[in-house]
Every structure is written in structure tokens, then in C-alpha cells.
Amino acid sequence: MPQKVPPQSGAQVLMILRCVRPLRIFSLVPHMRKVVYELCRGFKEILLVSVLLIVLMFVFACYGVNMFGGRLARCNDPDIKLREECVGVFWRKIFITKMKLQPGENESYPAMLVPRVWANPRRFNFDNIGNAMLALFEVLSFKGWLDIRDVLLQRLGTVHAIYIHIFVFMGCMIGLTLFVGVVIANYSENKGTALLTVDQRRWCDLKKRLKIAQPLHLPPRPDSHKFRAFIYDITQNIYFKRFIAVLVLANSSLLCVSWKSDEHHTIPLATCSAAFTLLFTIEVIMKAIAFTPRGYWQSRRNRYDLFVTVVGVIWVATHFMLMV
Secondary structure: OOOOOOOOOHHHHHHHHHHHHHHHHHHHHHHHHHHHHHHOOOOHHHHHHHHHHHHHHHHHHHHHHHHHHOOOOEEOOOOOHHHOOOOOEEEEEEEOHHHHHOOOOOOOOEEEEEEEEOOOOOOOOOOOOHHHHHHHHHHOOOOOOHHHHHHHHHHOHHHHHHHHHHHHHHHHHHHHHHHHHHHHHHHHOOOOHHHHHHHHHHHHHHHHHHHHHOOOOOOOOOOHHHHHHHHHHHHOOOHHHHHHHHHHHHHHHHHHHOOOOOOOOOOHHHHHHHOOOOOHHHHHHHHHHHHHHHHHHHHHHHHHHHHHHHHHHHHHHHHHHHHH
């Protein structure tokens, strides 16, 4: 055993590899080995759950940027409310204990001169999409969400504090539970299958496939109407679907920045959003023509698309009416 190992050397790497020795316990304990195997086997499902949580964080982060961006910063001087007045220095009282002791007669708290600084809360802010997602990622561990709630309550009001409660409920209580559910589902799915014959395994696999088989809500192609059939072929084309997916991603990217009336980029972003809404409206009209309004309404996804498009049209109309 060498007395001294040079840092960043081959000998140090070999010593670090000793950390993998405890992994031998997996080969000694069959039940633990099976749990690790199911965890690795469910990597695809865990990855999908991770993508779901990232999308959920992105949605809430976009909302936070647009609602709270630049609104959580305050001056360290409690008497200053405006950013323009947060200049110079002020006397800050110094407390040497957390006990609320009142000074005696002809006494006062010690104080020192401190420069005034306009800054965000110490550990988080929603000024950009990166910091917002970082704050929400920390909330997923049930750490720090009370600080965010208290700041929102103090500076913006009770209504805005509902935001963080909804994210904690959806992200922590539902999203993180899916990770455990994936492992348990894989473990329960394969429990006892090693004792089944080939035909029995095929029968179990067939029953699983029958459970997940669902009828499609897609109406048939209207061959008797040439124009509707032409529109139908366009809406079902893979390139058309990819084009709509790109539009959705581009439209979602507009939510990554805050829209303020005094910023120069707000008008171009609003114009782009109006153009995207127009394209989505054309998509809804094309699908309604191809499927007929009744056939279009049968799909829940189409109902959701219609709802989002109608809300977007109302927003565009309201926006340009206020501009005039």
C-alpha cells in the first residue's frame, strides 16, 4: 500500500475503483439482484417519466417567467419600494440574537452603513427559463418550496401562491410516484413468469395486448368527396404532422421569455404568436372539413386542440383591439 498517491494519476483511479466492491452484494442476494435487474429493465419507462417531468417543469417555468419575472426583486432597505430609489446607503440594525429583545431606555440597536441593492431572493428567481426550471427542479425534492411560497405570498399575494402548491402536487406527489410505480409494475409483471411454459407466456402476452388494444377515433377516408378526400390526405400526411409539431414547439419557445409592454421584443413576439394561432386555426378548419365537425369532435385530442386554438384566437383579437 503506497503511503502517498499522486492526484489525477493512474494509481488514484485504481484506488477509486475499489468503491465498486460493495456492488458484489447484488450477486450474493438474489432478491436484490432481481430488483436491480427490474430497475435496469424499466430504464425506458423511467426515461419517459423523466421526459414527462421535464415537460411539466417547462410548462410551469414558462408560466413563472411570464407571471413572476422581474417581480420578485426588492431593495434590501425595507423602506424603499421603487427600484429607482434603491441607491446610496442606509443604516441597517444588527441583531445578535433571534430573541425579540427590546432595547432599554436611552438605548438602541447597533447599526452599520450598508449599500442599497435591488436583488432577487437569495436562492431562486423566475427572471429566465433556466433559473425558473432550476428552482422547480429543487422543489421536486420537497426542499425550498416553502421559501418560494412565502416570497410569493409576501410580494404578490395569496392567489399567486397557489402556483407552487399545484406544482408540488403534480410534480412531487404524482410525478415522482411514477418512478416507484414503474419498478413495481415491472417486478409484478415478471413475477412468476419463469415458471410458465412457452404457450402460457404467449397467452399472457396476448391478454396484455388485448388490454391495451383500443379502437381508433380516426374517421374513414371520404372517397365519395374528392375535395374532402384531398384535405384528408393532407392532414394525415406525415410531413404535415411534423410541420404542425414544429409549429407547436416554436410557439412554446415564445413562452420562454417574459412579455412586457415596455420591452422592444414584445410586439414582434406577439405578432409571431398571432401568426402561429392563424396557422393552428387553418389546421382546425382543415381537419373539420376532412373529418366533418361530428367526426372531428369524437377525438378528445381534437377537442383539446380546438379549445387551445379558440383561446388563442380570443387572445389575438383582444391584443390587437387593445393596441388600436
